[in-house]
Amino acid sequence: MARAYSDDLRCKFLAAYERGEESLRKLSERFGVSLPYAKKIRQQLLRTGVMERIPQPRYGPVSRVTAEAERLLQDQVRANPDATLAELRQVLWNELRIEISRSQMSRLLHRMQLRRKKNASRR
Known part of the structure; x- marks a missing residue:
């Protein structure tokens, strides 16, 4: 399974976009991420106002063993x-x-x- 990009990379990417350095497409090439990923994190920023990753819910059933x-x-x-x-x-x-x-x-x-x-x- 692929590892998530670091919060540091996300923050640098989004900060560069907010400063108006380049378009999402050019920034995604410069930072080595895909354009769909760039669009996704931009939408998350607009929706939540947070640059860092949103914690994901736990997958699988909860253990019955307490x-x-x-x-x-x-x-x-x-x-x-x-x-x-x-x-x-x-x-x-x-x-x-x-x-x-x-x-x-x-x-x-x-x-x-x-x-x-x-x-x-x-x-």
């Missing part, structure tokens, strides 16, 4: 390090009524840097 759920999982893994993903999912459901898939549980534990250690007696 900070409370993470604390619960952390306590469970410490107390029972050989618990299976299914058992941990069941704990989340019983305690907080949060339902997530096995793969989500695995990714969550990885993100939280929690490692499950198998008990040698279970072999």
Whole structure:
């Protein structure tokens, strides 16, 4: 995915346009941006009055796993390090009524840097 242009570039570009240095087309060539981008940021400036980027909304669904759920999982893994993903999912459901898939549980534990250690007696 392409990275956004910096706010510094936007501000310099728009300031140059406001000073009347050149047209949008010539400024876009000078600053190395496309003409549609130049038009877009000019319209945003006219609409909002702000030169900097407008924060974008968060994409994707909001996670059902709260900070409370993470604390619960952390306590469970410490107390029972050989618990299976299914058992941990069941704990989340019983305690907080949060339902997530096995793969989500695995990714969550990885993100939280929690490692499950198998008990040698279970072999």
